[in-house]
Amino acid sequence: MKYMLIMRATADAVEASKELDFEEIINAMGAYNEAMMKAGVLVGGEGLTDPEEGFVVEFGGEKPVVTDGPYGEVHELFNGFWLLEVSSKEEAVEWASRAPLGPGSKLEVRRVTAEEDFADYADNEYIQKEKGWREEQAAR
């Protein structure tokens, strides 16, 4: 099963981290990534740049509203993610608790949907498509 470890930090924590030795951060993150890579569980992940480079698209009105970052009233920033393929929720917990993150940071850990999550949706268009094909075969 796949889990996504979503890195979230308060804007203050992000500001504070800029005072830290960047090389130290790189080393700690590098060691963490390497440990997961060597354990065969890391299947993806990216870090994100400062919110100044990003923007938010908000829905609700007639037309989506685009606002440039940083986003005033947002309390936590999403700073990057890891994608892990593990054998249990507990293994995801173990790896998440080993992340080299400091105060003001948290990891939100979410299971990635898998095929079995959709097993009950037999009327899904893809499953229908396949069924249609099978009936066609049978009719021939």
Add this chain to the structure above:
Amino acid sequence: MSGPAADPAAVRRTVDAVWRIESARIVATLAKWAGGDVGLAEDLAQEALVEALTQWPGSGVPQNAGAWLTTVAKRRAIDRWRRDDRLAEKYRVLAQELDEPDDVTWEPIDDDVLRLVFTACHPVLGREAQVALTLRVVGGLSSEEIARLFLLPVPTVQQRIVRAKKTLAAAKAPFETPEPSEWAERLGAVLGVVYLVFTEGYSATTGDRWVRTELANEALRLGRVLVGLLPREPELHGLVALMELQASRFRARTAPDGSPVLLEDQDRSRWDHGQVRRGVEALAQADALAAAAGRGRGPYALQAAIAECHALAPSVEETDWHRIVVLYEALGRLAPNPVVELNRAVAVSMAAGPEPALRLVDELAARGELTGSHLVPSVRGELLARLGRTDEARSELLAAASLARNDRQRQVLVDKAATLG
């Protein structure tokens, strides 16, 4: 980490998770420490695991669980050796060292894990024993888990592991990575074990679909562990690429009722495109490393390249069949195999039509290869049908049906023969 006095069932699950993460390094460290005896190391690690299960519900999971388990295992070893009058000098030294206070060193070495991998896949062991031992000591799976994944009774798996340990001890298999002269062959055995686990999951005709996906994922995990240990081996990247690319089709290759969906009929939008991307990247890595070493593609990289052609093609018609023919030719030269020949013939039929393909299949049949298998008549039947030679096609398909090994295959062939009218 959970606090003290946690729910025993929750601790059990946490212990299992810690074990999955740390066991290879714990067993490797213990094996190195105990003079290379992998069987003893695994027994000791299991004893430490049992102790963790009794202690951790009360004490909480220690901060460095791997170090804790390793130290407990070493103490268990010392207790055993103390009871043994014929204690060898080297164990006496180890025993003394461990009596020093605060001797909780936990610096697992990748090389020891690599030694563990090569020992578990040692040539004195049969393939089944290699598979069971590798999943157990490198993959951190219990005998129960291995049994469930391979649809075997638990005692059978336990027996295989016990016998494997005995065989290693009797053969005095050294806890070492192979010499350069035998490197390629020994690495080939390791890759063979991983790919066997994968194909068992990928092409098994029985068993629960999720279980089979799990088994294939287990092989991928082993492959990624090996890439971490041996980042410069092109064929290892080729193997990972092959597994990623094949596994990307998992979702699309079985219909809701469990029957197989052939490649040409699969809904390509259901392929896992993230996995395709990882496969493509791994193959590029394999190619770059091979080129840097002045070598060509090995058999796994070639099979991955064929899988890549399919994975990147929007449809069967838009598949680069000429390229696939060339890749099968290269594979046939490297590792001659009648099934590869037959696949080449199928690719030729897609690239150049049924006539030249039929010639290849007839040559194969004339050499008496694959006699008794349903594969040759089923491909011949298919080609004859495309050539409009309906009667011959029907009798070939029915011949194939009589040779098919399972009901599902047989039904597909009988149905096909029936549609020829």
